[in-house]
Amino acid sequence: MPQHHPRDLAEGDPFGPDTLPYGVFTTPDAPDRPRVGVRYGAHVLDAAAAAAAHGSAYADLLAAPTLNPLMAAGRPAWQAVRAEVRGWLDEPYFHPLEEVTLHLPFEVADYVDFYASEHHAANVGRIFRPGGEALTPNWKHLPIGYHGRAGTVVVTGTDVVRPQGQRKAPGDDLPTFGPSLRLDIEAEVGFVVGTPAPDNTPVPLSDFREHVFGVCLVNDWSSRDLQSWEYVPLGPFLGKSFATSVSAWITPLDAFDASRTAPPARTYPLLPYLDDSADEPGGIDLRIEVTINGETVSRPPFSAMYWTAAQQLAHMTVNGASLRTGDFYASGTVSGPEPDQLGCLLELTRGKGPFLADGDEVTLTAWAPGANGARIGLGEVTGRITPARTAPPGA
Numbered sequence: 001m002p003q004h005h006p007r008d009l010a011e012g013d014p015f016g017p018d019t020l021p022y023g024v025f026t027t028p029d030a031p032d033r034p035r036v037g038v039r040y041g042a043h044v045l046d047a048a049a050a051a052a053a054h055g056s057a058y059a060d061l062l063a064a065p066t067l068n069p070l071m072a073a074g075r076p077a078w079q080a081v082r083a084e085v086r087g088w089l090d091e092p093y094f095h096p097l098e099e100v101t102l103h104l105p106f107e108v109a110d111y112v113d114f115y116a117s118e119h120h121a122a123n124v125g126r127i128f129r130p131g132g133e134a135l136t137p138n139w140k141h142l143p144i145g146y147h148g149r150a151g152t153v154v155v156t157g158t159d160v161v162r163p164q165g166q167r168k169a170p171g172d173d174l175p176t177f178g179p180s181l182r183l184d185i186e187a188e189v190g191f192v193v194g195t196p197a198p199d200n201t202p203v204p205l206s207d208f209r210e211h212v213f214g215v216c217l218v219n220d221w222s223s224r225d226l227q228s229w230e231y232v233p234l235g236p237f238l239g240k241s242f243a244t245s246v247s248a249w250i251t252p253l254d255a256f257d258a259s260r261t262a263p264p265a266r267t268y269p270l271l272p273y274l275d276d277s278a279d280e281p282g283g284i285d286l287r288i289e290v291t292i293n294g295e296t297v298s299r300p301p302f303s304a305m306y307w308t309a310a311q312q313l314a315h316m317t318v319n320g321a322s323l324r325t326g327d328f329y330a331s332g333t334v335s336g337p338e339p340d341q342l343g344c345l346l347e348l349t350r351g352k353g354p355f356l357a358d359g360d361e362v363t364l365t366a367w368a369p370g371a372n373g374a375r376i377g378l379g380e381v382t383g384r385i386t387p388a389r390t391a392p393p394g395a
């Protein structure tokens with residue numbers, strides 16, 4: 001096994017000892033043995049091998065083919081494993097990143113997508129509902145969301161086949177069918193639930209850290225032509241369910257302790273279950289970069305989000321709904337106030353396009369300021385558009 005030592009870490013590497021995200025990987029010599037790894041610089045620590053060698057109490061969790069058993073073990077276990085991993089960083093259990101295959105790191109239970117950027121919601125409202133109010137009357141009173149399709153969450157690097165479906169341009173009398181003509185991205189931040197919660201036990205804001213295992217980047221691919229025709233009155237459906245890409249690394253929430261930031265001032269007082277005015281700052285100062293075919297098109301600031309991940313979790317459970325290990329929710333498109341901070345092409349092009357072409361490759365990266373000038377990186381999420389696969393039915 002190749003030797004590696006912490007001193008090999010490049011200056012300013014956002015995957016240093018304060019980051020330590022978890023993923024699931026295989027090596028060419030054992031392609032049928034997915035196991036838990038920890039990213040450190042340009043290497044992957046074989047956490048399963050290190051844990052076994054040390055007789056760790058968590059060895060079985062780290063030998064699992066998904067992060068779910070570790071996620072289900074709860075926060076005290078997450079903290080204990082993170083401390084043990086720190087002790088393994090100068091030992092010979094590393095593989096160069098380019099020599100491993102990274103897999104979808106967790107088994108997705110339910111998937112929810114929110115709509116938490118005021119800038120995004122107002123911009124999209126103006127484009128989709130010209131003449132109406134930009135924000136709907138409920139927007140500042142509850143974090144709006146919808147249930148997405150858990151089974152089509154895919155790991156970074158997976159090609160995205162252009163979706164097909166119905167659309168109707170404003171001037172057309174009848175809908176037509178075909179490959180999406182307005183295929184878009186949405187730059188988002190995802191939150192992965194570890195500790196479950198039984199039904200009828202809403203998760204208060206103060207218990208957010210007990211339940212959320214970690215954070216990742218998300219690209220919520222969106223077909224604007226399918227979406228704008230189908231979404232009334234029940235919300236997004238086939239325009240978003242064909243694929244949602246996530247990064248291969250889940251960064252523990254604790255890594256962002258030094259990156260916490262207060263969310264924007266609230267316009268209205270919030271109901272008690274959402275009122276975070278007396279809590280620790282609920283935002284995270286994550287700086288996202290969106291590139292298309294290698295060119296930077298936007299730098300969305302996650303600190304500008306109106307609703308926090310803790311509020312979203314409290315809202316998801318306030319009606320009595322239970323939580324399962326592997327439940328996954330995305331922040332909603334991250335857009336800031338400036339024209340170069342918008343999280344989707346719909347906004348970046350003011351609804352006019354161009355949208356994604358076949359062959360386009362989109363990559364999201366992000367980092368947050370950590371302690372003592374360190375950077376806390378999120379793993380990248382990348383995907384390439386391939387042509388629509390089949391002829392439409394009846395063609």
Ligand SMILES: O=C(O)/C=C/C(=O)CC(=O)CC(=O)O
Pocket residue numbers: 113114115116117120124125128186220231236331332333334
């Ligand atoms: O109808 C609308 O106002 C727009 C809805 C969305 O695009 C949903 C969505 O994915 C929200 C988001 O990512 O912020």
Ligand SMILES: [Ca+2]
Pocket residue numbers: 113114186188220332333
């Ligand atoms: Ca979205």
Ligand SMILES: [Mg+2]
Pocket residue numbers: 148219220221222240241242243244
């Ligand atoms: Mg999606």
